[in-house]
Amino acid sequence: MREELLSIIEKNSRIDFKELAILLGAEEAEVLKELENLEKEGVICGYHTLINWEKTSIEKVTALIEVKVTPQRGQGFDKIAERIYNYPEVKAVYLISGGYDLLVTLEEKTLKEIAGFVSDKLSTLDSVLSTATHFVLKKYKDHGTVMNKKSTDEREVVTP
């Protein structure tokens, strides 16, 4: 049940447990218990909303920053990653294989603020060797969802 439950709420976190129980063919109490466990175990980390900010009048600038760092003895990349992810404007931090070490997603109101973050906060960290900042121009798809998709049913209304 766990995998199927997760794949349902990954797409729709607002679904209530009664409906979940119906879709899964399980008892409501069972589903509630499982949700509780998943939260306790930290498998479910939050219930977020996917917002297409481009459709609002609110300005947002997103940047993906490649960061090269020197790993620290005994702590590897974890320590430096923590120093970066503690900034609230940092939306995501990944340790990456390949040409650089950390991929940082940053969200700010203006380009200037992003520039400020990179030059004042990020590059000045001791173990940061270099950064490369990429600005997001358009978001096509996020969290498996195509941002501007019109869903129309192209099928004939009645078919055998």
Added chain:
Amino acid sequence: MKRFLSEKVTELKPSGIRKFFDIVSEMKDAISLGVGEPDFDTPWHIRDEGIYALERGRTFYTSNSGLKDLRFEISEYLKRTQGLEYNPDNEIIVTVGGSEAIDIGLRAIINDGDEVIIPQPSYVSYEPCAILAGAKPVIINLKAENEFRLTPEELLAAITDKTKILILPYPNNPTGAIMEREDLEKIAKIIIEKDILVMSDEIYAALTYKEKHVSIAEIDGMKERTILINGFSKAYAMTGWRLGYACAPKELIQQMTKIHQFAIMCAPTTSQYAAISALKNGDADVENMRKAYNQRRRFLMNAFKEMKLECFEPFGAFYVFPSIKEFNMTSEEFATRLLMEEKVAIVPGTAFGDCGEGYLRISYAYSIESLKEAIGRLERFITRLRANK
């Protein structure tokens, strides 16, 4: 003009679905639960393979029986899903949808006056195809109390010394019924004893919600008397690609290939290339779609329970087949009024045979959100009917 037309064809009843379609298409804002095809788009890797085939200029005929690579992948697929061994060189033919396979399969075996046993309710084309092939259709009216499974008694009562073949349409459209191994074993015993053939239409084989689908061809002594029909439409959401296949003993495939060669030449080349990718890399897609259908099926069964609409639990395809006998209306009346009053299109059970009277086919090839809206309207309609009784 009439004097020029074929009597056989003019005497064919037009499809009951067609009639209903004409009414529905007049209604602009109707929502539908009447569709017999998946709501999913064909998985991207399959479409991509089709595009790639076009880019490379793979735009010529293939061999009559279909691309060798595709036939090979079909044989691998049947081996891995059902443990069936078909020789890709001479026991498999790729057709234009499962529908063509039904047609040429029947035409390859029928002599004038042969009888074809057709259990109903079932897909609309068996009876006309049998008639066009020159056969006499013998209808078995399946019963709700048997969950619309074919029983040995029903089969025995329909067999005569003219019987050539039984059509076995499971998992079933429109009822959603399945036949399990023990059901099939009883049928197989009769088939062998009476020395007849089976055309097993397994187009919904990938969509079952209990045990894994069992083909009658898996049962001892049955492979040599079975025309197995399957295809890509339902499992891979590829209806518009028009691609299916038939597997049968080579003497039969040989004759079917002759008809196919003269009437069709070969199945669409682009679709054939795309289908190779479906079979090679599509297992996970099928599983994901199956899970989604199963959730919707549970949603509908629960909704019917809550509105006390009588319905046996179907374990296959993507249809439920609730009974509306409590309302003392024909299926067609019910469907028409539901359409007029609540703007929901549902296919009357009678479109799939006379014994579909008193039933509706509801398709769950729709998102949960669409189902919720439509079921809400159905419930309102039913409540009104009950109140006025």
